[in-house]
Amino acid sequence: MNTTQAEQGLVHALTQQEIDTLEAFYGVFTNRDYSLADQVLAPGWQDIPLAPGQQEGPAGYKALVKEFTQAFPDVRINILEIFGTYERAGVRAEMVFTHSHEFMGIAPTHRQLTIAIHEFHHLKNGRIEKTWHLEDWLTMLLQTGAWPVRSN
Numbered sequence: 001m002n003t004t005q006a007e008q009g010l011v012h013a014l015t016q017q018e019i020d021t022l023e024a025f026y027g028v029f030t031n032r033d034y035s036l037a038d039q040v041l042a043p044g045w046q047d048i049p050l051a052p053g054q055q056e057g058p059a060g061y062k063a064l065v066k067e068f069t070q071a072f073p074d075v076r077i078n079i080l081e082i083f084g085t086y087e088r089a090g091v092r093a094e095m096v097f098t099h100s101h102e103f104m105g106i107a108p109t110h111r112q113l114t115i116a117i118h119e120f121h122h123l124k125n126g127r128i129e130k131t132w133h134l135e136d137w138l139t140m141l142l143q144t145g146a147w148p149v150r151s152n
Contacts, residue, residue: 012086026077072097093117
């Protein structure tokens with residue numbers, strides 16, 4: 001009887017195509033080539049959770065990144081680690097930018113902020129189908145001096 005690799009319990013590493021896809025996904029912040037989103041995201045890509053007012057799918061990602069990069073032109077994403085198995089990936093990264101415009105109701109501080117990002121992706125056929133993400137916005141509040149809130 002011939003069993004599949006999955007039935008044998010074999011786990012395969014991420015492919016180079018999957019790693020390239022993930023790097024391109026984050027690279028949109030730096031290279032501003034918003035059309036890459038259509039190449040690396042599946043048409044029904046799910047971003048979990050959506051940002052307030054964010055449209056679903058690749059169009060929502062492009063609009064979100066475009067708005068953020070226009071507000072913070074020096075933003076970059078530094079990928080610290082990509083790990084996982086075939087079609088499943090975790091990414092540890094950091095978003096670095098100068099707080100030059102109001103953001104989340106916080107007046108610009110002109111400080112350089114570094115926000116930790118932790119994301120998990122499902123990939124299929126070299127494209128991202130789902131992304132679960134968590135950004136460390138509490139650190140942003142601390143770096144900007146917006147927290148702890150002080151009463152008068």
